[in-house]
Amino acid sequence: MKSLQADILHGDCLNVLRRFPDEKFDLVVTSPPYADRRTNTYGGIKPERYVEWFLPRAGEFKRVLKKTGSFVLNIKEKVESGERHTYVLDLILALREQGWLWTEEYVWHKRNCHPGKWPNRFRDAWERCLHFTREHHFKMNQEAVMVPMGDWKEKRLRSLGKNDIIRFNSQVGSGFGKNIANWKDRDLAFPSNVLHFATECGNKKHSAAFPKALPEWFIKLFTDPGDWVLDPFAGSGTTCVVAQELGRNSVGIDKIEEYIELARREVIENPISMFEKPSKYNGRSKKTL
Ligand SMILES: C[S@@+](CC[C@H](N)C(=O)[O-])C[C@H]1O[C@@H](n2cnc3c(N)ncnc32)[C@H](O)[C@@H]1O
Numbered sequence: 001m002k003s004l005q006a007d008i009l010h011g012d013c014l015n016v017l018r019r020f021p022d023e024k025f026d027l028v029v030t031s032p033p034y035a036d037r038r039t040n041t042y043g044g045i046k047p048e049r050y051v052e053w054f055l056p057r058a059g060e061f062k063r064v065l066k067k068t069g070s071f072v073l074n075i076k077e078k079v080e081s082g083e084r085h086t087y088v089l090d091l092i093l094a095l096r097e098q099g100w101l102w103t104e105e106y107v108w109h110k111r112n113c114h115p116g117k118w119p120n121r122f123r124d125a126w127e128r129c130l131h132f133t134r135e136h137h138f139k140m141n142q143e144a145v146m147v148p149m150g151d152w153k154e155k156r157l158r159s160l161g162k163n164d165i166i167r168f169n170s171q172v173g174s175g176f177g178k179n180i181a182n183w184k185d186r187d188l189a190f191p192s193n194v195l196h197f198a199t200e201c202g203n204k205k206h207s208a209a210f211p212k213a214l215p216e217w218f219i220k221l222f223t224d225p226g227d228w229v230l231d232p233f234a235g236s237g238t239t240c241v242v243a244q245e246l247g248r249n250s251v252g253i254d255k256i257e258e259y260i261e262l263a264r265r266e267v268i269e270n271p272i273s274m275f276e277k278p279s280k281y282n283g284r285s286k287k288t289l
Pocket residue numbers: 011012013014030031032033034042043206208209210211232233234235236237238239253254255256259
């Protein structure tokens with residue numbers, strides 16, 4: 001059986017990725033530094049320079065991504081002088097010009113977002129997970145992320161109307177239709193594009209780590225066991241840890257040495273969970289790293 005790899009590499013992802021061949025990866029899933037005026041943060045990229053900074057890196061992500069692959073970008077614009085900055089919107093347009101398809105936008109709803117009071121808005125409880133692809137046809141394992149039907153099933157499917165037992169085409173001319181009766185005897189449904197994950201606070205030594213559930217959902221959806229996952233802004237290595245747990249190969253890159261050490265400890269020296277939940281690993285044995 002082929003062994004899995006999990007490499008944590010130090011440097012600017014722009015330079016590190018130049019060592020990789022074209023079309024190596026099946027999925028790029030990442031949360032880059034958000035635009036920030038504070039030069040002492042690990043990003044320190046000013047909002048008005050963000051697109052210019054991001055594009056050459058995105059060019060490398062595109063080169064190393066397979067044609068059937070996906071690029072998931074977790075990002076959120078900040079408030080500046082009382083209004084949302086538009087740099088994420090500008091980035092989406094620039095990425096499309098670079099040749100990416102803006103295939104979907106998933107909303108990460110932060111279930112445990114802390115309460116607060118602001119004069120002109122409410123607490124910010126969501127972030128974008130922008131889904132870009134190279135082609136219209138890409139790998140997508142929809143069954144891998146199905147969810148329980150939920151309580152609505154009993155009420156909605158108890159008495160079906162005449163438009164529920166036939167394929168009922170959308171009345172807004174979208175070309176889509178649905179047959180509600182098809183779902184009557186099923187326990188699982190496809191999820192929506194709103195993902196409800198709690199933020200994880202606590203044990204990590206990285207201030208901006210995302211919860212494991214986030215890369216886990218996209219890795220299951222867009223890759224198969226043995227595929228290659230890249231996180232070019234790896235931080236504490238969350239993506240690589242999850243990739244490892246799910247039996248995928250991974251590469252994580254970060255420009256800060258301290259995070260590299262943290263990620264290497266998480267990914268390579270702490271593969272304990274692989275033994276704790278063997279069913280998650282799709283029958284693969286412990287890999288050599
Ligand atoms: C939002 S954090 C990622 C956190 C990560 N998702 C986790 O769960 O720990 C962004 C990371 O990008 C890194 N970074 C910033 N610029 C970089 C660059 N040019 N190349 C590689 N890493 C970079 C920062 O050091 C930081 O750790």
